[in-house]
Amino acid sequence: MDQLVKFEKNLEKQFRKIDEIALFNQKKVLDSFAECKITTQCFAGTTGYGYDDQGRDKLASVFAKVFKTEKAIVSPLITCGSHAISTVLYGLLRPGDTLLSISGQLYDTLYDTLFGKENGSLESFNIKFKQVELAQNDFDKNAVLKAIKKYKPKVVFVQRSRGYTNRKALSIKQMEEIFEVIKQAKNPPFIVVDNCYGEFVEEKEPTEVGADVVVGSLIKNPGGGLAPTGGYICGKTKAIDMISTRFTSPSLMLEVGSFEMGYRLFYQGLFMAPHTVAQALKGAMLVGEVMKSKGFKIIPSNDEQPDDIIKSVVFDSEEQLVKFVQLVQKISPIDSFIVPLPWDMPGYQDQVIMAAGTFVSGSSIELSCDSPIKKPYIAYFQGGLTYEHIKIFAQELDKLY
Numbered sequence: 485m486d487q488l489v490k491f492e493k494n495l496e497k498q499f500r501k502i503d504e505i506a507l508f509n510q511k512k513v514l515d516s517f518a519e520c521k522i523t524t525q526c527f528a529g530t531t532g533y534g535y536d537d538q539g540r541d542k543l544a545s546v547f548a549k550v551f552k553t554e555k556a557i558v559s560p561l562i563t564c565g566s567h568a569i570s571t572v573l574y575g576l577l578r579p580g581d582t583l584l585s586i587s588g589q590l591y592d593t594l595y596d597t598l599f600g601k602e603n604g605s606l607e608s609f610n611i612k613f614k615q616v617e618l619a620q621n622d623f624d625k626n627a628v629l630k631a632i633k634k635y636k637p638k639v640v641f642v643q644r645s646r647g648y649t650n651r652k653a654l655s656i657k658q659m660e661e662i663f664e665v666i667k668q669a670k671n672p673p674f675i676v677v678d679n680c681y682g683e684f685v686e687e688k689e690p691t692e693v694g695a696d697v698v699v700g701s702l703i704k705n706p707g708g709g710l711a712p713t714g715g716y717i718c719g720k721t722k723a724i725d726m727i728s729t730r731f732t733s734p735s736l737m738l739e740v741g742s743f744e745m746g747y748r749l750f751y752q753g754l755f756m757a758p759h760t761v762a763q764a765l766k767g768a769m770l771v772g773e774v775m776k777s778k779g780f781k782i783i784p785s786n787d788e789q790p791d792d793i794i795k796s797v798v799f800d801s802e803e804q805l806v807k808f809v810q811l812v813q814k815i816s817p818i819d820s821f822i823v824p825l826p827w828d829m830p831g832y833q834d835q836v837i838m839a840a841g842t843f844v845s846g847s848s849i850e851l852s853c854d855s856p857i858k859k860p861y862i863a864y865f866q867g868g869l870t871y872e873h874i875k876i877f878a879q880e881l882d883k884l885y
């Protein structure tokens with residue numbers, strides 16, 4: 485117990501910085517609500533086609549304001565982050581086009597979208613995929629420029645968060661520097677950022693520093709732990725219109741889409757999100773501090789400014805890793821009696837172990853942890869709706885190792 489108080493003291497400066505960012509982002513969200521004149525009528529559900537669904541349209545307007553873009557698609561009909569990203573790619577790319585990732589390999593669940601055989605993947609539509617590796621956790625500027633010249637990509641893709649890789653997330657500043665350069669290309673590509681886990685971690689979002697599209701999941705940061713499902717896509721009108729044709733159909737675009745349950749939780753979740761993200765960030769640092777004291781490596785270190793809500797903990801063995809993930813489940817409000825084990829999850833290359841004793845199924849803005857079973861054994865820990873919850877986990881963790 486005393487130990488944790490000491491850790492919190494060590495983290496005072498970092499916590500103050502997190503609070504400042506949360507305050508800034510709370511104001512940004514609050515102002516967006518006011519500018520869009522949100523009323524309780526916006527919460528009402530609709531059925532069937534959902535023509536003139538004001539709640540849906542206004543929700544998209546608030547997201548567009550928050551992410552400083554011209555337009556947005558925000559919908560409970562987007563089933564998850566991978567679906568949202570797939571929709572963006574199918575919307576923007578045409579046969580013969582090239583998709584260029586400048587942050588190395590894409591998230592595991594996008595593998596079938598890119599390369600699947602006879603499953604309608606981008607490859608089966610003759611859309612090519614190229615990737616440039618990161619160099620020392622930053623964009624490889626020369627290699628990116630060379631690749632753009634050589635492949636003339638239609639879309640340049642950045643994954644802000646780390647996925648299941650052994651790196652930290654990319655910062656807004658890093659993105660700003662590389663986007664500036666990309667924009668100078670003769671026919672500048674669409675810049676798309678997979679923003680999962682990055683929302684509200686910094687004061688700016690990728691679309692404020694040159695990205696044309698940001699995309700993410702509502703059961704992560706921007707849903708504030710309240711959104712029951714869904715995804716968002718915000719960006720330039722030209723891009724969002726192309727994506728809309730794929731999201732619904734070319735004749736319907738954003739005119740349709742209903743949700744009988746109503747939209748209050750999406751609005752309220754967005755309103756809560758800056759605070760919730762701050763809770764998660766502080767909790768991740770505390771957990772990091774505990775694990776560091778036990779001799780484990782954490783990524784990023786607690787001296788670095790976080791760029792996503794994840795704290796990676798590197799273990800020496802599968803056993804140590806599994807023990808950590810199982811404790812996350814045990815200290816959860818839901819399904820605390822269940823003991824998670826590694827399993828073959830759809831869309832993932834390796835066996836995965838996941839703890840998500842969450843109110844919203846699989847929500848990873850809630851206290852959760854996931855990890856592929858492969859060397860090096862890394863647990864990707866994130867979320868927690870309240871700092872207190874994460875602190876209770878940290879206390880138990882302190883006793884476990």
Ligand SMILES: *Cc1c(COP(=O)(O)O)cnc(C)c1O
Pocket residue numbers: 564565566567591593643644645646647678680681701
């Ligand atoms: C979570 C995540 C996704 C999307 O995953 P879903 O489980 O489909 O919501 C995509 N990219 C990154 C980096 C992620 O963290």
